Amino acid sequence: MRNRGKRSNLKRQLVVSITALLFTSVIIVSLAGSLWYQNHFIRTAAEKTESIVEQIALNTGLYIDELSRLSMAPYYNADIMNLLDTNPQAAAEKLSKKRTIEGYLREVMTIPRKEILRVYIISDDIYYTTRTSHSISLHSDYASEDWYRKALESTDLIFLPVQTETESGYTLSVFSLVRQLRSLRADNHTIGVIRVDADYTGISEVLNPVELNNNSALYMLDDSGNVIYQRSSLPEAIDPELLSRNLTFENGIENLTLNGSGYIVNSQNIEGTNWYVVEITSRSQLLKEAAPIRIFSLILAILCSVMGLVFSVLYVRTFLQPINTTIGVMQRSQGGDLSLRAPECDVEEINYLNETYNDLLDQIQRTMEGNRRLTKKIYEAKYLQQKAEYDSLCQQIRPHFLFNTLNTISLLIKTRQDAEALKAIDELSVLLRGMVNADSEISLLSELHITESYLSLQSRRHEKLSYSIRVDKELHKLLLPAMTIQPLVENAIIHGCEPKATGTHISITADYAPPYAVFCISDTGMGMPKETLDQLKTHLFTDSDTSTETSGVGVTNIAKRLKLKYGEPLQFEIDSVPDKGTTITIHIPLTIRTEFANETGI
Numbered sequence: 048m049r050n051r052g053k054r055s056n057l058k059r060q061l062v063v064s065i066t067a068l069l070f071t072s073v074i075i076v077s078l079a080g081s082l083w084y085q086n087h088f089i090r091t092a093a094e095k096t097e098s099i100v101e102q103i104a105l106n107t108g109l110y111i112d113e114l115s116r117l118s119m120a121p122y123y124n125a126d127i128m129n130l131l132d133t134n135p136q137a138a139a140e141k142l143s144k145k146r147t148i149e150g151y152l153r154e155v156m157t158i159p160r161k162e163i164l165r166v167y168i169i170s171d172d173i174y175y176t177t178r179t180s181h182s183i184s185l186h187s188d189y190a191s192e193d194w195y196r197k198a199l200e201s202t203d204l205i206f207l208p209v210q211t212e213t214e215s216g217y218t219l220s221v222f223s224l225v226r227q228l229r230s231l232r233a234d235n236h237t238i239g240v241i242r243v244d245a246d247y248t249g250i251s252e253v254l255n256p257v258e259l260n261n262n263s264a265l266y267m268l269d270d271s272g273n274v275i276y277q278r279s280s281l282p283e284a285i286d287p288e289l290l291s292r293n294l295t296f297e298n299g300i301e302n303l304t305l306n307g308s309g310y311i312v313n314s315q316n317i318e319g320t321n322w323y324v325v326e327i328t329s330r331s332q333l334l335k336e337a338a339p340i341r342i343f344s345l346i347l348a349i350l351c352s353v354m355g356l357v358f359s360v361l362y363v364r365t366f367l368q369p370i371n372t373t374i375g376v377m378q379r380s381q382g383g384d385l386s387l388r389a390p391e392c393d394v395e396e397i398n399y400l401n402e403t404y405n406d407l408l409d410q411i412q413r414t415m416e417g418n419r420r421l422t423k424k425i426y427e428a429k430y431l432q433q434k435a436e437y438d439s440l441c442q443q444i445r446p447h448f449l450f451n452t453l454n455t456i457s458l459l460i461k462t463r464q465d466a467e468a469l470k471a472i473d474e475l476s477v478l479l480r481g482m483v484n485a486d487s488e489i490s491l492l493s494e495l496h497i498t499e500s501y502l503s504l505q506s507r508r509h510e511k512l513s514y515s516i517r518v519d520k521e522l523h524k525l526l527l528p529a530m531t532i533q534p535l536v537e538n539a540i541i542h543g544c545e546p547k548a549t550g551t552h553i554s555i556t557a558d559y560a561p562p563y564a565v566f567c568i569s570d571t572g573m574g575m576p577k578e579t580l581d582q583l584k585t586h587l588f589t590d591s592d593t594s595t596e597t598s599g600v601g602v603t604n605i606a607k608r609l610k611l612k613y614g615e616p617l618q619f620e621i622d623s624v625p626d627k628g629t630t631i632t633i634h635i636p637l638t639i640r641t642e643f644a645n646e647t648g649i
Contacts, residue, residue, distance in 0.1 A: 153176040269320075551572050
């Protein structure tokens with residue numbers, strides 16, 4: 048019953064995993080596709096609207112150009128121009144001149160164009176015609192106003208933006224065009240200024256035919272936020288002042304958040320003016336239009352997932368059948384019947400499992416044939432475990448050692464000591480070759496060569512660091528695990544020498560003292576307190592992976608490696624005095640297990 052529960056659990060786990068994978072994939076793909084479609088739909092709609100807004104701005108600009116040409120109308124009537132160029136003295140002549148000019152303005156400009164409200168010619172007198180209930184709207188000091196002075200100084204068309212006039216209880220928005228009039232007799236003689244005031248009925252005729260989508264609006268604003276035209280189908284009209292404060296008034300598409308809602312805004316400048324055509328569309332409206340396709344895609348994805356789940360359950364059931372057969376064989380073998388074998392299977396992986404299990408049964412039977420072979424296998428297993436632990440300790444050294452060495456070379460390069468850097472790279476190559484052989488044995492001279500390369504690199508970083516190396520010639524070819532001395536030296540530099548402000552010295556000796564080879568690594572660094580030293584000694588030969596913060600990887604790692612190789616005869620001692628330094632002494636037994644190299648060099 049217990050095994051049957053496990054089989055059912057495996058089936059349930061597979062079904063749940065496949066279901067989670069299917070639905071997660073579908074949800075991710077659906078959401079990603081939906082977001083892509085929404086963005087693509089909004090971008091396409093915005094680009095389409097942008098082209099419409101550009102056309103509106105162009106049409107409005109053409110309308111403004113047409114009005115500007117009307118300001119040139121007097122030039123096409125020589126009699127009027129000559130009359131303006133005269134300066135009659137008699138009252139009757141002045142009255143005749145005024146009636147002639149104002150009649151001309153009324154017939155040519157205000158009568159055919161209903162949007163033109165008033166026309167003024169300011170010369171020796173003010174000649175005007177108007178269709179509004181009030182007449183002249185010019186200030187008495189018009190000659191000091193900016194538009195008048197600009198017209199006298201330039202032959203270009205002067206454009207006056209929105210002006211609001213209030214008269215008899217109504218408000219009228221007016222814009223004006225101003226142009227200088229020059230004499231036909233003398234080109235450099237200015238005879239006056241013509242000003243045309245118009246309302247926005249003409250502009251409305253341009254903008255009213257434009258169809259708006261739901262939840263959108265069309266505005267015409269000047270760069271001060273004054274409303275020239277507006278038409279909105281938004282649930283709540285956007286305040287033009289709020290809109291103008293958020294607009295950059297640059298041609299193109301903008302994304303704005305107004306009153307907590309997102310909008311896509313297209314704006315286009317009308318050439319020659321400070322007016323802008325602004326179209327605003329609600330993002331929620333565009334997304335609402337795309338919602339049916341998104342819902343349809345999601346429903347289709349869920350249906351596909353359900354179908355995939357059904358087929359997955361059938362597949363899992365078929366897949367587990369051979370495994371259940373194999374488990375039945377295992378249950379009978381567990382009862383003591385080792386003669387049964389798992390059958391062959393068409394599924395390659397399960398067939399491999401069955402063959403492996405059959406081989407295991409054969410191996411168990413062979414193992415039970417004799418106690419001698421069983422003992423041998425146990426011994427081999429213990430040896431392999433020790434080797435695995437030894438290899439694991441070697442792997443711990445590599446990154447720890449490489450990081451510190453490369454950091455030294457990096458400092459040389461950053462200080463632009465190119466010659467020293469090249470030499471350091473050569474020394475690094477020696478260290479790297481030693482690192483490659485960190486899990487093997489090398490001669491003592493090769494190990495000291497690696498250590499001296501490391502000390503040479505470190506002495507470039509620490510100007511007050513000095514070192515000495517002495518070794519008995521009988522030990523030159525002694526074989527020992529690679530990277531045995533160097534990590535201890537590295538540990539001495541990091542924890543003993545670097546924190547000390549004054550100069551420090553590291554001494555390395557190797558003495559031939561049968562039945563031991565005695566190694567001594569000492570420094571004149573910071574040393575360590577008695578509590579830290581006691582804690583370090585406690586961890587040297589324990590099975591715990593923990594080490595004191597002071598010891599680092601170096602001391603405990605080397606102690607465990609040497610303990611694995613040489614066993615109980617190995618002696619590993621550490622002594623330390625605060626502010627005086629630390630000494631590590633290692634006694635390696637010169638027994639039958641100790642080997643010597645045929646030649647030196649790494």
